[in-house]
Amino acid sequence: MGLSNKIKELHQKRESLSKGGGEKAVEKQVAMGKLTARERIKAILDPDSFQEYDLFVQHDARDFDMDKKVLAGDGVITGTGTVMGMPVCIFAQDFTVLGGSLGKMHAYKIVKIMDHALKMRIPLIGINDSGGARIQEGVGSLAGYGEIFFRNTLASGVIPQISVILGPCAGGAVYSPALTDWVFVVDKISKMFITGPEVIKSVLGEEISQEDLGGARVHSEITGNAHFFARSEEECFAQIKKLLSFIPWNNTEKPRKITPKPPRDASKIETIVPEDPRQPYDVRDVIRAVTDDSDFFEIQEMWAANLVIGFGRINGQTVGFVANQPMVLAGVLDVDSSDKAARFIRYCDAFNIPIVTFVDLPGYLPGIDQEHMGVIRHGAKVLYAYSEATVPKISVILRKAYGGGYIAMNSRHLRADFVFAWPTAEIAVMGPEGAANIIFRKEIAEAPDPEAMRREKVKEYTEKFANPYVAASKGYIDAVITPAETRKFLEHSLEISVNKNVMMPAKKHGIPPF
Amino acid sequence: MEKKETIIFTLDDREYYTTPTKKFIQRKRYVPRDLKEISSFIPGVVLDVLVHEGQQVHEGQPLLILESMKMANQIKCPVEGKVKTIHVKKGESIAKGVVMITLE
Numbered sequence: 001m002g003l004s005n006k007i008k009e010l011h012q013k014r015e016s017l018s019k020g021g022g023e024k025a026v027e028k029q030v031a032m033g034k035l036t037a038r039e040r041i042k043a044i045l046d047p048d049s050f051q052e053y054d055l056f057v058q059h060d061a062r063d064f065d066m067d068k069k070v071l072a073g074d075g076v077i078t079g080t081g082t083v084m085g086m087p088v089c090i091f092a093q094d095f096t097v098l099g100g101s102l103g104k105m106h107a108y109k110i111v112k113i114m115d116h117a118l119k120m121r122i123p124l125i126g127i128n129d130s131g132g133a134r135i136q137e138g139v140g141s142l143a144g145y146g147e148i149f150f151r152n153t154l155a156s157g158v159i160p161q162i163s164v165i166l167g168p169c170a171g172g173a174v175y176s177p178a179l180t181d182w183v184f185v186v187d188k189i190s191k192m193f194i195t196g197p198e199v200i201k202s203v204l205g206e207e208i209s210q211e212d213l214g215g216a217r218v219h220s221e222i223t224g225n226a227h228f229f230a231r232s233e234e235e236c237f238a239q240i241k242k243l244l245s246f247i248p249w250n251n252t253e254k255p256r257k258i259t260p261k262p263p264r265d266a267s268k269i270e271t272i273v274p275e276d277p278r279q280p281y282d283v284r285d286v287i288r289a290v291t292d293d294s295d296f297f298e299i300q301e302m303w304a305a306n307l308v309i310g311f312g313r314i315n316g317q318t319v320g321f322v323a324n325q326p327m328v329l330a331g332v333l334d335v336d337s338s339d340k341a342a343r344f345i346r347y348c349d350a351f352n353i354p355i356v357t358f359v360d361l362p363g364y365l366p367g368i369d370q371e372h373m374g375v376i377r378h379g380a381k382v383l384y385a386y387s388e389a390t391v392p393k394i395s396v397i398l399r400k401a402y403g404g405g406y407i408a409m410n411s412r413h414l415r416a417d418f419v420f421a422w423p424t425a426e427i428a429v430m431g432p433e434g435a436a437n438i439i440f441r442k443e444i445a446e447a448p449d450p451e452a453m454r455r456e457k458v459k460e461y462t463e464k465f466a467n468p469y470v471a472a473s474k475g476y477i478d479a480v481i482t483p484a485e486t487r488k489f490l491e492h493s494l495e496i497s498v499n500k501n502v503m504m505p506a507k508k509h510g511i512p513p514f
Numbered sequence: 515m516e517k518k519e520t521i522i523f524t525l526d527d528r529e530y531y532t533t534p535t536k537k538f539i540q541r542k543r544y545v546p547r548d549l550k551e552i553s554s555f556i557p558g559v560v561l562d563v564l565v566h567e568g569q570q571v572h573e574g575q576p577l578l579i580l581e582s583m584k585m586a587n588q589i590k591c592p593v594e595g596k597v598k599t600i601h602v603k604k605g606e607s608i609a610k611g612v613v614m615i616t617l618e
Contacts, residue, residue, distance in 0.1 A: 203583055205557045205609055221536060280520075280532045305535055329538060330523045330530035336537065362525045368544040402526075434526025 021096030045081035089117035092127035099131035107144020129167030152179035185216035255318035307337035320348035323358035334365035342381035349389035392497035421468035558582030
C-alpha cells in the first residue's frame with residue numbers, strides 16, 4: 001500500500017469515528033433538542049482552532065459481549081483549542097456512543113486532557129452528557145471517576161475549571177462538576193442528581209420528575225449547584241465565552257485588561273438608593289453605574305438573590321462584585337447567601353481578581369430553619385473568606401450596615417484595604433427602632449405616653465448613631481464620599497493596589513467552616 | 515428576574531419593603547417533636563412488633579423492627595413510658611412519617 005492509500009485509509013478511519021454513535025443515535029440526540037458533542041466543541045472554540053487527540057482510543061472491556069462492540073472514541077471527544085485567543089483544554093462526552101457512559105478508557109481520555117490543562121496552566125472546559133458509569137466495565141469505571149475527582153481537586157484554584165451540563169449527569173458523575181469552579185446549565189436539557197426519581201420512588205415512595213428533582217431551574221434557583229442558567233445551548237456558549245473574558249488563564253496571571261470605557265449611565269447613581277432605609281432598590285443598578293460600559297456579568301442570578309455576585313470592569317480591569325440586594329429579603333445574609341458570597345470571594349482571591357463590596361444589609365436572617373440549618377457555620381464562611389483574601393478589597397457602605405452583617409461585609413476589621421461610605425450610611429449595632437427599644441426600655445415603659453417617648457428615643461438614636469461619621473471618627477471608614485464620586489474613588493483605589501503584597505502566616509491550609 | 519410581590523419584612527422592629535425568595539416562602543415551619551409518638555423516619559415494612567399495648571417500656575428499648583433499604587432497623591423507645599396504642603401490624607408496608615406507636 002502506497003502513502004496515498006495510507007492517507008486515504010486514515011481519512012476514512014477519522015471520518016467513520018467522527019460520526020459518533022451513528023446516524024440513528026445522532027437523530028435521537030437532535031430530537032431531544034441537543035447538539036452533538038462535536039458541534040458543541042466547535043460552537044465554544046474559535047473557528048478551526050480545535051485539535052483532537054485520542055480519537056483512536058478503544059475500550060478493553062471483555063465481559064457482556066463488550067469485546068464485540070466498537071465505541072467511537074470510547075464516547076468522549078478530547079482536545080485543545082482557543083476561545084477568543086485563550087488556549088483551553090476541552091472534553092465533551094458523546095451521548096450517542098453507548099449513552100456517553102463512562103468506562104475506563106473514556107475516563108483515561110478525560111484524565112489525560114486534565115493533566116495536560118494542569119501542566120500547561122490553561123483553563124479546562126468539560127461538557128457532560130452521560131448516562132453515568134458504564135456498568136459493564138464495573139469497578140474500572142469507578143476508578144475512572146475517582147481519578148477525575150482527584151484531578152479536579154488538584155487543579156482547583158490553579159486553573160479555571162468549567163463544567164457544562166448538557167444532558168444527564170447522575171450519580172457519582174455529579175461530583176466532578178461540583179468540584180469545578182463554574183457549572184453551566186441549560187433549561188430542559190440539564191439534569192443532575194445523586195439518585196434519580198426511580199430510586200427515590202422505590203426507597204421513599206416519593207414521586208418526582210427528573211426536571212423537578214434536578215433540572216436546570218432547580219439547580220439555578222433552589223440548590224445553588226449551578227452558576228449560569230441559559231435557555232438554549234447557544235446562549236450557554238455565549239455565557240462561557242463571556243466568563244472566560246473576565247478571568248485569567250491560571251492563578252499566576254491577572255485577567256486580561258481591555259480598553260477602559262466609562263459607565264453608560266453614571267449620572268443616575270445619585271437617584272438609585274432611596275434615603276429611607278426601609279425602601280428597596282436594585283443594587284445591580286449601583287454596580288452598573290460604576291462599571292465600564294455599565295456591563296455587569298451576574299453569577300447565580302436566581303439563587304440566594306438577596307446577595308448579588310458577578311464580574312464587571314473598572315478602567316478595563318476585572319473586578320469581582322459582592323453586594324447585598326435590598327430588593328430581595330431586605331438584603332439579609334442567610335445560609336445560602338453566605339455560601340454564595342464566601343465561595344465567590346475565595347474564587348476572586350485564588351485568581352487575582354480585586355473585590356469590591358457594596359454594603360446595605362440589616363443583618364442576618366432570623367428563623368428557626370436558619371438556625372437549624374447551621375447559619376452559624378455558614379455565616380462564618382463570609383468572615384473566613386474576606387479575612388483570608390489577600391487581593392485588593394474595597395467596600396462601599398451605601399446605607400445600612402448593622403451588627404454582625406457590618407463586620408462580615410468586608411469591614412476594616414477583616415483587613416479591607418479601603419472602606420468608603422455614602423452620606424446615607426448607617427453603621428450601628430442594629431437599626432434605630434430596635435436599639436431604642438432595648439436601651440430605653442425603662443424610659444419608654446414608664447413614660448406617660450410610651451409611643452411618643454419611643455418615637456423621641458428612636459429619633460435621638462437615629463441622629464446620634466445612624467450616620468457614617470461615628471465610624472469615620474474611629475478610622476473604620478477611610479472617607480465619606482458622594483455617590484457620584486464612587487467610580488473615581490474605586491478607580492484610584494484599584495490603581496494604587498496593583499502591587500498589593502501581604503504575607504499570611506505559613507500553613508498547609510486553613511480549616512474553613514465548610 | 516420575574517416580578518414578585520412586595521412584602522413587609524420586619525427585623526429589629528423596623529419594617530422593610532422587599533420581595534421574598536421562593537425558598538423563603540417554601541421554608542419548613544418548625545414543629546416541635548412529640549416524643550410520645552413513634553413515627554417512621556423512612557418508608558418500609560414492619561418486620562416485627564416487639565411490645566404489646568399496656569406494656570411498660572424503657573428508654574432505649576427496641577419497640578419494633580422496620581425494614582427499609584435492605585436494613586432491619588430497630589426502632590427504639592426515646593423515653594420511659596407505657597405503650598398506649600400500636601397502629602401497625604407485622605408485615606404491613608408503611609409510608610414515611612406514619613405514627614407507628616403512641617406512648618402515654
